[in-house]
Amino acid sequence: MAKDRKIDVVILGLLSHEDLTGYDIKKRLDGAIGFFWKGSFGNIYPALTAMEKEGLVSKKKDSKTGGRERIPYHITRRGTETLKSWLQEEQASNELRYETLLKLFFGGATDRSVTIRNIQAFEEDVKRNLAVLNMYRDNLEKRLDEDDHIFYYLTVTFGIDTYEAYIKWCTKAKKLL
């Protein structure tokens, strides 16, 4: 596995449940995973090709039911091992790149009203995302006993809890300014 290409483990993780095409993977990334990890086609397809060469995934025959060619990928035993060993590594790089905070930090260079507007826009954005996450949670909560739902549930509640903290902070911040 490429050293710095984290998309690899995302793909392996998704494939550990079911065979997926590059297109499917993109859809998953646009779903519940999207709030903490992003991916693009130009990112996913080359990674799949590279990982097949490395023997981490294998191509399945297209069970063509009409439509354009589909290339579902399957995780190999070696891929599963790579995934597990990554999961067991203790260190994890967690990175935030919050332009909103950057704008806040440098707020002194412009009018207060601009900063307040920025916080407002951020708050609305967060509320929109929160609504989506709450939907995911409601669905997951009903079937917590199933399979790996507990992990999805915890991930989603992480998002909800932090977004709620953001919103509380926004209220305080607007009052202070």
Add this chain to the structure above:
Amino acid sequence: MAKDRKIDVVILGLLSHEDLTGYDIKKRLDGAIGFFWKGSFGNIYPALTAMEKEGLVSKKKDSKTGGRERIPYHITRRGTETLKSWLQEEQASNELRYETLLKLFFGGATDRSVTIRNIQAFEEDVKRNLAVLNMYRDNLEKRLDEDDHIFYYLTVTFGIDTYEAYIKWCTKAKKLL
């Protein structure tokens, strides 16, 4: 300003208060800004060179007081305008890349104990960072009336509030697993 090189506005923001060398800028990034934005020498120096060519910053003569050469940079009027217009743009890209969440989401592929250990490690990390942010806050709180301290204070409390939400989540998550 380069379209996708966000380090530019970080530099402009820092220079809007005082002249700084590349080395100084790096130190600032390792401080209170570090928790939501990172930078490296190989990132900063080329950006400074490019921005000087674009007329956003200018080199100041080294007021050499011994030691190696220092090249402090000063923000130009044009740089200030660029900074302001960026501050006024409403959209801001906020990105999270949380490997911890990735490991959690794919926790089903390994033993529960591994996931619990990962959460534990994350929690300890957060607590360490929180302690640092609390120190920053205590210092800022004393002089909230000064200059732009309110903005630094708000940025730091954003970090504190979210980190505290993380810790609460960790407790819940460990109980559930």
Add this chain to the structure above:
DNA sequence: ATCAGCATGTAAGGCGTTACATGATTCA
């Protein structure tokens, strides 16, 4: 003497975003 901190920069290489190219099917 030697190590840490101050200080500037370059080089290699990888990774990711964005846009482009292509084409089938389904539904209004």
Add this chain to the structure above:
DNA sequence: TGAATCATGTAACGCCTTACATGCTGAT
């Protein structure tokens, strides 16, 4: 007929990380 969705991929380009190269000063 045209738009949306499914589907795979390439190319250009830029950005960033990491490692390397260099050398001074001050403290131990």
